Amino acid sequence: DGGITQSPKYLFRKEGQNVTLSCEQNLNHDAMYWYRQDPGQGLRLIYYSQIVNDFQKGDIAEGYSVSREKKESFPLTVTSAQKNPTAFYLCASSIRQGDQPQHFGDGTRLSIL
Amino acid sequence: QQPVQSPQAVILREGEDAVINCSSSKALYSVHWYRQKHGEAPIFLMILLKGGEQKGHDKISASFNEKKQQSSLYLTASQLSYSGTYFCGTKSFGNEKLTFGTGTRLTIIP
Numbered sequence: 001d002g003g004i005t006q007s008p009k010y011l012f013r014k015e016g017q018n019v020t021l022s023c024e025q026n027l028n029h030d031a032m033y034w035y036r037q038d039p040g041q042g043l044r045l046i047y048y049s050q051i052v053n054d055f056q057k058g059d060i061a062e063g064y065s066v067s068r069e070k071k072e073s074f075p076l077t078v079t080s081a082q083k084n085p086t087a088f089y090l091c092a093s094s095i096r097q098g099d100q101p102q103h104f105g106d107g108t109r110l111s112i113l
Numbered sequence: 114q115q116p117v118q119s120p121q122a123v124i125l126r127e128g129e130d131a132v133i134n135c136s137s138s139k140a141l142y143s144v145h146w147y148r149q150k151h152g153e154a155p156i157f158l159m160i161l162l163k164g165g166e167q168k169g170h171d172k173i174s175a176s177f178n179e180k181k182q183q184s185s186l187y188l189t190a191s192q193l194s195y196s197g198t199y200f201c202g203t204k205s206f207g208n209e210k211l212t213f214g215t216g217t218r219l220t221i222i223p
Contacts, residue, residue: 035213042115042200043155043213058210090154097209099143099162104154 002027006091006105013078013085014113021076021108023091031097032074036060037088037107046089049074050097078110086112114138116203118214125191125221133217135201136183144177144184145202145211148195155200158186188219196221 004025013019025032031050035043045058049068063082068074074093078085089108094100116137125131135144143162147155159168161177161184168175172189184203188195198218202211 040215042215043202045210045212048210059212099145099160099204101157101160102145102147102155102211103157106154 004091004093004103004105006089006108008108009106011108011110012113013110016080018077018079019110021078021089021091021110023074023076023105024072025074025091025093025103025105026072027093027095027103028071029093029095029103030071031094031100032068033092033094033102034058034064034066034074034076035090035092037090043090046076048097085110115212116201116214118199118201118217120217121215122218123220125219127193127221127223128190131188131191131195131219133186133188133199133201133219134183135185135203135214136181137203137205139182139203139205141177141179141182141184142204142206144175145204146175146184146186147200147202147213148197149200149216150197158199191219191221193221193223195219 007022033048034046047066049055065077091105092102094102119134146158149155175186177184198216200216202213
């Protein structure tokens with residue numbers, strides 16, 4: 001079955017540590033996205049990538065970094081510069097950038113110890 | 114700028130109808146609708162691309178009024194499975210990024 005796999009489902013981080021959230025898709029989609037979801041605030045775009053080796057900042061990119069070395073993979077690193085990282089993180093993909101349906105993974109819940 | 118959804122929450126009995134609105138302060142190019150159940154991934158419902166467009170499947174439909182810069186999602190004869198949080202996402206002219214509203218929480222009770 002094609003889809004998007006996010007891992008881990010739950011992640012705990014000590015203050016001052018960087019952590020990397022994994023996102024893999026086997027849908028052969030060109031575009032991939034990272035969103036952050038906080039209670040009552042909907043989905044906010046962190047980074048997106050339209051093709052391999054290219055990505056753009058979303059609305060809340062500060063404290064985060066990404067890479068897109070392979071079409072299938074779009075990992076997100078939450079750095080120590082992100083002062084309030086506790087949130088639910090969702091990865092999504094679409095066939096291409098534009099008005100296409102986005103397919104979401106099941107998310108990673110990040111908490112600070 | 115984030116679109117505004119209304120109402121923020123609504124509780125219905127099974128079989129009742131609901132309308133969820135999504136408004137923007139900017140001229141809209143397209144509107145996307147998603148539903149998310151608690152702790153799960155959002156699921157795509159539909160995209161409306163031009164003013165006056167209406168779409169629907171089963172008993173869920175939507176309209177897009179570009180002059181009013183808003184879209185409405187209609188759920189008729191609601192079923193228990195319709196429960197969840199509904200998000201609209203909007204794109205304005207000159208901005209390729211999809212911006213989501215804060216969501217409308219729909220609870221259907223038997």
